[in-house]
Amino acid sequence: MDFALSGKVAVITGGSEGIGACTARLLAREGCDVAIGARREEPLQATASAIQQESGRVPLALSTDVTSAEDCAGLVRATIERFGGIDILINNAGASSAQPFEQLDDEVWQADLDLKLFGAVRMARQCLPSMRERGGGRVINVLNIGAKQPGPGSMPTTVSRAAGLALTKALSRDVAADNVLVNAVCIGSIKSAQWGRFREQRAPEATEAEFLAQVGRNIPLGRIGETEEAANLIVFLASGAASYITGTAINVDGGASGTW
Numbered sequence: 001m002d003f004a005l006s007g008k009v010a011v012i013t014g015g016s017e018g019i020g021a022c023t024a025r026l027l028a029r030e031g032c033d034v035a036i037g038a039r040r041e042e043p044l045q046a047t048a049s050a051i052q053q054e055s056g057r058v059p060l061a062l063s064t065d066v067t068s069a070e071d072c073a074g075l076v077r078a079t080i081e082r083f084g085g086i087d088i089l090i091n092n093a094g095a096s097s098a099q100p101f102e103q104l105d106d107e108v109w110q111a112d113l114d115l116k117l118f119g120a121v122r123m124a125r126q127c128l129p130s131m132r133e134r135g136g137g138r139v140i141n142v143l144n145i146g147a148k149q150p151g152p153g154s155m156p157t158t159v160s161r162a163a164g165l166a167l168t169k170a171l172s173r174d175v176a177a178d179n180v181l182v183n184a185v186c187i188g189s190i191k192s193a194q195w196g197r198f199r200e201q202r203a204p205e206a207t208e209a210e211f212l213a214q215v216g217r218n219i220p221l222g223r224i225g226e227t228e229e230a231a232n233l234i235v236f237l238a239s240g241a242a243s244y245i246t247g248t249a250i251n252v253d254g255g256a257s258g259t260w
């Protein structure tokens with residue numbers, strides 16, 4: 001299969017760790033120039049070095065908070081200055097936030113929407129002109145399976161992610177004529193730093209392996225997913241092999257979700 005990714009330019013928010021870092025590494029291996037944005041400098045630089053070692057490409061790694069419109073504009077501007085334009089945007093920055101409804105105040109709601117919905121809106125707004133200029137592009141929104149099937153105690157994240165689903169579909173229609181394809185990936189349970197934090201909160205007495213095995217028992221495929229298993233789908237959707245797919249949301253969840 002020809003992924004036709006060589007020479008493309010990709011921006012990945014939350015590209016310093018977990019699914020975002022793995023996606024950036026795979027895209028660079030396929031011949032993309034990559035720009036990664038996240039807040040903390042140390043993991044950003046560690047991932048940038050790993051990408052350079054593996055692919056021989058020097059990525060752009062820029063400290064970016066997607067809740068800041070200025071930071072989003074800065075990341076896009078720096079990417080265009082360094083690489084000449086943008087073909088692929090992966091809106092991946094995010095963090096889990098789920099509590100019973102009555103424990104949530106407006107501040108928590110607003111912070112979650114600002115990170116997950118507005119982060120994606122700001123980045124897409126900044127990237128679209130360059131994609132149009134280059135004759136097309138890809139936007140991939142990394143969401144959560146709760147966007148389609150919200151469970152109890154799952155707000156605000158499931159509501160922010162459902163807004164991400166609507167954004168994916170509506171934007172795909174607005175920009176289809178410009179050959180910009182917009183899709184979402186709905187993540188179930190994928191091993192990442194996030195799960196280390198969950199273990200500390202939910203089962204501090206368990207080892208990491210015990211905790212992850214316990215999580216895996218509730219998943220039809222019997223295990224938690226690897227970051228590469230989510231990144232593979234993201235790379236496919238970014239590639240020339242996915243040229244007739246837009247406005248859809250695909251689950252990567254080992255069968256956990258009861259919906260399509």
Ligand SMILES: NC(=O)c1ccc[n+]([C@@H]2O[C@H](COP(=O)([O-])OP(=O)(O)OC[C@H]3O[C@@H](n4cnc5c(N)ncnc54)[C@H](OP(=O)(O)O)[C@@H]3O)[C@@H](O)[C@H]2O)c1
Binds near residue numbers: 065
């Ligand atoms: N892993 C799962 O099981 C799972 C399940 C459902 C959904 N997801 C979603 O998938 C995406 C990736 O998750 P992951 O598990 O790979 O997470 P992770 O390992 O915790 O990585 C999150 C990344 O996002 C960055 N980030 C967080 N807040 C940011 C902000 N305000 N601005 C810019 N970057 C920010 C982090 O860096 P800094 O902290 O340095 O900014 C980091 O690079 C997230 O959107 C997450 O909500 C994951």
